[in-house]
Amino acid sequence: MRKIALVNRSLTRPEHKQGKVLEAIVTGEILGSDRLASDESLKGVFDRINGYIGIQAVIPPQTRLYGTGTRETPELLDWQLVRDICAASNADALLVLETFDSNSDLLLSTVGNRVTAALGNNVPIPAVPNQVRVNVLTFWRLYDPVSKTIIDQQQARSFLTFNGVGSSNLMLPPPEALHSTAYEAGRNYIGRFLPRYYTVKRELYKKGKGSSKQAFRAAFRSSEVANWQGAMESWSAILNQASRKNAGKACLNMAVAHEVLGNTDQALQWAKKSYEVYGNKLGRDYANILLNRKRLE
Numbered sequence: 001m002r003k004i005a006l007v008n009r010s011l012t013r014p015e016h017k018q019g020k021v022l023e024a025i026v027t028g029e030i031l032g033s034d035r036l037a038s039d040e041s042l043k044g045v046f047d048r049i050n051g052y053i054g055i056q057a058v059i060p061p062q063t064r065l066y067g068t069g070t071r072e073t074p075e076l077l078d079w080q081l082v083r084d085i086c087a088a089s090n091a092d093a094l095l096v097l098e099t100f101d102s103n104s105d106l107l108l109s110t111v112g113n114r115v116t117a118a119l120g121n122n123v124p125i126p127a128v129p130n131q132v133r134v135n136v137l138t139f140w141r142l143y144d145p146v147s148k149t150i151i152d153q154q155q156a157r158s159f160l161t162f163n164g165v166g167s168s169n170l171m172l173p174p175p176e177a178l179h180s181t182a183y184e185a186g187r188n189y190i191g192r193f194l195p196r197y198y199t200v201k202r203e204l205y206k207k208g209k210g211s212s213k214q215a216f217r218a219a220f221r222s223s224e225v226a227n228w229q230g231a232m233e234s235w236s237a238i239l240n241q242a243s244r245k246n247a248g249k250a251c252l253n254m255a256v257a258h259e260v261l262g263n264t265d266q267a268l269q270w271a272k273k274s275y276e277v278y279g280n281k282l283g284r285d286y287a288n289i290l291l292n293r294k295r296l297e
Helices: 014-027 033-049 079-088 105-119 177-190 210-224 228-239 244-260 264-276 281-296
Strands: 003-011 056-058 064-066 093-104 131-144 149-163
Touching: 003 033, 003 079, 033 056, 033 093, 033 131, 033 177, 079 093, 093 177, 131 177, 149 177, 210 228, 210 244, 228 244, 244 264, 244 281, 264 281
Parallel strands: 003 056, 003 064, 003 093
Antiparallel strands: 093 131, 131 149
16 A cells, blocks of 8 residues: 555544533643644654655545544444545545544642642642653554455554643643644554664674685675675685685675675575584574574565
């Protein structure tokens, strides 16, 4: 799937707004803040997807829908509606933010602790902490309009911690706290599907013994400047005239070079040869690493 339409379904119907007023009072939210912040979650998805070649997020003409307006998960969207939204934006799939809710740990815990202390006898009232953690709870569904299946659904909790603003008696999150947390929640969710890079460590032999000593050093210098073809030519020459031990080292280095160049099958063959023919134990361990990589691929 190369193009995904984004829809916000976490909005409250007008007839249910009274309940949201009560919830905002109880949890310390600013009334209407979730409505604005939920769009930031979609913006987080949009910005992160569109940084990748071949993957695109689009905003369809109908980008807002009514849901439960609470943490309660709504029923699945009608599949005809899913198809219509995707067709309007030429999208392959529809990602829906089904629910969105937020609160601040500081507001909830501090109010409770201060009330409890005030009711006690000679109990000092605890100070308001200067760190505020803003929590966002989201529920996402990814719809496939062709097969009429839910590709993915996940409820996720995200939070960020901020330095509070205000007086010593009333500490509040900074104005940008909720929007920043909501934005990061969207980035975190869609990141589960996007390609990413990570570093792995490979060992190879820098030194040999006897007549192969200088050849090993020269080949290693070639590898340090990414001249892997030149390095492999040197290691291949070593194989024809080296001792058993040096040949095992050269085979392992050949395996590393092939993996660096993207030739996993050839790398596996050289790693196996290093152990099976020459008894190099590092070659055995490396062969197992490459077998696991092939399974992942």
